[in-house]
Amino acid sequence: MTTVRDVREKAGTEPITMLTAYDATTAAVVDEAGIDVVLVGDSMGNTALGYDTTLPVTVEDVASRTAAVGRATTDALVVADMPFLSVGVDEASSIEHCGRMLKEANADAVKLESGPHTVELTERLVELGIPVMAHLGLTPQRMKETGYGRQGTNRDEAHGILDLARQHEQAGAFSLVLEHVPANLAKQVTQALSIPTIGIGAGAECDGQVLVVDDVLGLSDRSPPFARQFGNVREEMTSAVEAYRDAVESGEFPADEHEHVQDELEDLY
Numbered sequence: 001m002t003t004v005r006d007v008r009e010k011a012g013t014e015p016i017t018m019l020t021a022y023d024a025t026t027a028a029v030v031d032e033a034g035i036d037v038v039l040v041g042d043s044m045g046n047t048a049l050g051y052d053t054t055l056p057v058t059v060e061d062v063a064s065r066t067a068a069v070g071r072a073t074t075d076a077l078v079v080a081d082m083p084f085l086s087v088g089v090d091e092a093s094s095i096e097h098c099g100r101m102l103k104e105a106n107a108d109a110v111k112l113e114s115g116p117h118t119v120e121l122t123e124r125l126v127e128l129g130i131p132v133m134a135h136l137g138l139t140p141q142r143m144k145e146t147g148y149g150r151q152g153t154n155r156d157e158a159h160g161i162l163d164l165a166r167q168h169e170q171a172g173a174f175s176l177v178l179e180h181v182p183a184n185l186a187k188q189v190t191q192a193l194s195i196p197t198i199g200i201g202a203g204a205e206c207d208g209q210v211l212v213v214d215d216v217l218g219l220s221d222r223s224p225p226f227a228r229q230f231g232n233v234r235e236e237m238t239s240a241v242e243a244y245r246d247a248v249e250s251g252e253f254p255a256d257e258h259e260h261v262q263d264e265l266e267d268l269y
């Protein structure tokens with residue numbers, strides 16, 4: 001069982017591995033492969049749920065997927081990614097939504113897309129016993145405002161990210177995702193913090209790395225420029241489904257070994 005303490009203590013020692021999963025089958029594969037952290041990402045909006053963005057994803061979507069992932073996971077830490085507007089609107093509903101992930105969905109921690117508005121909230125959640133992973137740089141829930149481009153590309157923006165990183169560490173976050181920022185910014189944030197940084201499109205100097213599992217497997221129709229495809233699962237799936245279709249259409253499936261004949265059922269009429 002990986003704990004938030006294990007993850008925190010890995011900072012500056014061995015690399016932390018994190019991948020998303022949105023269902024029990026995929027989570028079992030990720031867990032058995034020895035990945036440290038399974039993130040039930042709101043990227044399920046773009047992947048499992050078929051939306052164009054993460055914005056329509058609900059607390060219910062993340063809670064039910066987190067519960068499924070948790071049932072299939074024995075070793076990895078399970079982190080629920082809080083969807084758009086589930087936190088930050090007001091303190092009480094933010095705490096309630098995050099609390100549901102631990103109480104109902106059995107998550108080990110929550111991740112919040114962070115900003116100036118999540119510093120006090122992070123402190124309050126941690127105080128209540130809800131571990132928080134922070135997330136800075138590209139925060140896709142703000143895509144209407146920022147687009148999907150690289151963040152922290154000028155000194156002002158970079159200082160803003162470094163500052164917020166420090167504030168979230170101070171507030172008690174146990175780790176920080178840095179998304180789509182220059183490698184030299186991610187390196188300096190990593191050096192400035194004692195909690196681990198987990199990068200996605202943030203260079204090699206973070207304490208860990210995360211990617212969307214569909215991108216890693218080769219399941220996505222579109223992937224960000226920073227992702228790497230490590231397999232061809234979509235091709236594998238396509239060839240299996242086509243082989244099934246061909247076998248049914250040709251009468252080759254089901255064959256004798258897949259059917260059962262009961263003697264006394266001959267001559268029913």
Ligand SMILES: Nc1nc(=O)c2c([nH]1)NC[C@@H]1CN(c3ccc(C(=O)N[C@@H](CCC(=O)O)C(=O)O)cc3)CN21
Nearest residue numbers: 043046054140147148149150212214215220223224225
């Ligand atoms: N499958 C998948 N993988 C992801 O990594 C991912 C999701 N979905 N959904 C949620 C967010 C969205 N992400 C994205 C999506 C697109 C770019 C991208 O194409 N960036 C280009 C174009 C920038 C622009 O449009 O301005 C770039 O060059 O930065 C980056 C991150 C990362 N996340």
Ligand SMILES: CC(C)C(=O)C(=O)O
Nearest residue numbers: 020041042043081177
């Ligand atoms: C890519 C990670 C960091 C994420 O937030 C997600 O998958 O939703």
Ligand SMILES: [Mg+2]
Nearest residue numbers: 041042043081
């Ligand atoms: Mg997310």
